[in-house]
Amino acid sequence: MxxxxxxxxxxxxxxxxxxxxxxxxxxxxxxxxxxxxxxxxxxxxxxxxxxxxxxxxxxxxxxxxxxxxxxxxxxxxxxxxxxxxxxxxxxxxxxxxxxxxxxxxxxxxxxxxxxxxxxxxxxxxxxxxxxxxxxxxxxxxxxxxxxxxxxxxxxxxxxxxxxxxxxxxxxxxxxxxxxxxxxxxxxxxxERRADLPGTALAAAGLGAAVFAVIDVGHHGFQAAGITALIVALGCATGFVLREGRADDPMVPLGVLRRPSFAGPNVAAGTMNLVLNGFLFVTTLFLQHVLHADPLAAGIALLPMFVPLAVLAPVAGRATARWGARPPLVVGALVAAAGAAWFVRVDPGSGYAVLLPALLGLGIGAGLFTAPVVSAAVSAVPPDRSGLASGITNTARQAGTALGVAVFGAVAAATAPAPQFVQGLHVLAVVGAVAWLAVAGLVAVTVRR
The missing domain is CATH 1.20.1250.20 (MFS general substrate transporter like domains)
Structure with a gap:
C-alpha cells in the first residue's frame, strides 16, 4: 500500500x-x-x-x-x-x-x-x-x-x-x-532487560511523595503523611543504590552526573510543576471564584496553551541558530513574570486581570519546551538520545504530579474565596522564584 x-x-x-x-x-x-x-x-x-x-x-x-x-x-x-x-x-x-x-x-x-x-x-x-x-x-x-x-x-x-x-x-x-x-x-x-526493581522503586517513591504532599497540605503533619514521606525517601535511596549496581539500569547514574544533562532535566520538571500547578488552581479559581461554567473556563485557559503550540517551531528555529541557552533564559524570565502577575488577582478580579498571567506562563513555556529537550538530548552521545528523551519526559510527568499536589495543597481548593486567593498569592511568589531559579540553572549548565 x-x-x-x-x-x-x-x-x-x-x-x-x-x-x-x-x-x-x-x-x-x-x-x-x-x-x-x-x-x-x-x-x-x-x-x-x-x-x-x-x-x-x-x-x-x-x-x-x-x-x-x-x-x-x-x-x-x-x-x-x-x-x-x-x-x-x-x-x-x-x-x-x-x-x-x-x-x-x-x-x-x-x-x-x-x-x-x-x-x-x-x-x-x-x-x-x-x-x-x-x-x-x-x-x-x-x-x-x-x-x-x-x-x-x-x-x-x-x-x-x-x-x-x-x-x-x-x-x-x-x-x-x-x-x-x-x-x-x-x-x-x-536481550534487552527491564529494570523491574528500579521501576517498582520509582513508582512507589513518586506515589508516596505525592501522597505525602497532598496529605500534609490538607491535614498537617499527621502519621499518614509522615509515613509516606519516610517511604518516599527510602524508595529514593533504594533507587539510587539499585541503579548504581544494575547491569542494565533504567536510569544510568553516570548520565545524571553530567550538569549539562541534569540541569535541563531539573528545569523541565520544574516547568511542568509550575505550569500544571497553575493550571489546576486557575481552573478552580475560574469556576469556584469567578463562577464560570466549564466551557467558559476551558476557553479562558486557551492563552496558557495556545502559545505552546504556536511558539514550538519558533523556539526550535531559535535553538538551531543560537543554541538552546538564549530561548531557555528568555522563556524562563517571561514565565516568571507571568507567575508573579497572579499577585494582582483577587476575588473581585475580572478575566482581564488574569489574562496577562496566563499569557506570560504560556509564552514562557512555549519558548522553553523545545529548547529544554534539545539541551538534554545534546548533552549525551547520539546513541543515548532515546534514553535522554525518555528521562526528560519522565522528569516532566513527575513535575506535573508534584505540581498538582503542591499547588492544590497551598491554594486549599475547598476554602472560601478570600483564603483561596491568599494561597494563590503565595503560589505566585513560589512560581516566580522557581522560574527565576530555572533561568539561572540553564544559564549555568546549558552549553552554548
Missing amino acids: QNRPTAILVVMCAGMFLVLLDVTVVNVALPSIGTDVGADAAATQWIVDAYAVAIAALLLASGTLGDRVGHRRVVVAGLVVFGAASAACGLAPSTGVLIAARAAQGVGAALLLPGTLAVVTDTFPDRGARARALGIWAGVSSLALPAGPLLGGGLVSAAGWRWVFLVNLPVVAAAVVAVLRLVPTGKRRP
Whole structure:
C-alpha cells in the first residue's frame, strides 16, 4: 500500500494526541466530578495525579518493553488498556474507582508515549522523511494541550463530565484496528532487560511523595503523611543504590552526573510543576471564584496553551541558530513574570486581570519546551538520545504530579474565596522564584 506510511503516521498521532489530551482535558471537569461523586479536595488532586504518577513511573520501562517484544504489540496493548480504563473512568460510581481507573489510564499512556514514537521512527527509514514525520508527530501532540480545556469544557457543558472519558472509546477502537492492519511486527531485541526493581522503586517513591504532599497540605503533619514521606525517601535511596549496581539500569547514574544533562532535566520538571500547578488552581479559581461554567473556563485557559503550540517551531528555529541557552533564559524570565502577575488577582478580579498571567506562563513555556529537550538530548552521545528523551519526559510527568499536589495543597481548593486567593498569592511568589531559579540553572549548565 503506497500510502501506508502516511496512514501509520496518522494513527500514531491519534494515539499520542489522546495521551496528552488527557493531561489537561480533565481539569475543567473537576468541579463537576467533585459534586457528582463527592470527591473532596485531596481526591480531586488524585484524579489528576494518578494519571501523571503512572506515566512518570512506567515511561522508561515501557520503552524497554517495546524493544523486547516489539513496539507494535506495546502500542496495541497501550490502546487497549487506555480504552478500557477510559470506559471505567466514564462509568465510575465512586471517587476511589475513578482514581484507580485514572491510574490504569496512565499505564496505557505510558505504553503509548514511547511506542508511538518508535513506530514512527521505524516507519520512515529515510532521514529526511523521518524528520518531517517526527515534526508532524510533535506538532499534533502539542495541539492536544490547548484542545484539552476547550474540548473538556464543551463536553462537560453539553453532555456531562463522564463524556470527557467516554469520548476516547471510538477513537481507541478505530486505532487498534488500524494498528493491527497497518503496522508491521517490527524488530525485537529480547536481550534487552527491564529494570523491574528500579521501576517498582520509582513508582512507589513518586506515589508516596505525592501522597505525602497532598496529605500534609490538607491535614498537617499527621502519621499518614509522615509515613509516606519516610517511604518516599527510602524508595529514593533504594533507587539510587539499585541503579548504581544494575547491569542494565533504567536510569544510568553516570548520565545524571553530567550538569549539562541534569540541569535541563531539573528545569523541565520544574516547568511542568509550575505550569500544571497553575493550571489546576486557575481552573478552580475560574469556576469556584469567578463562577464560570466549564466551557467558559476551558476557553479562558486557551492563552496558557495556545502559545505552546504556536511558539514550538519558533523556539526550535531559535535553538538551531543560537543554541538552546538564549530561548531557555528568555522563556524562563517571561514565565516568571507571568507567575508573579497572579499577585494582582483577587476575588473581585475580572478575566482581564488574569489574562496577562496566563499569557506570560504560556509564552514562557512555549519558548522553553523545545529548547529544554534539545539541551538534554545534546548533552549525551547520539546513541543515548532515546534514553535522554525518555528521562526528560519522565522528569516532566513527575513535575506535573508534584505540581498538582503542591499547588492544590497551598491554594486549599475547598476554602472560601478570600483564603483561596491568599494561597494563590503565595503560589505566585513560589512560581516566580522557581522560574527565576530555572533561568539561572540553564544559564549555568546549558552549553552554548
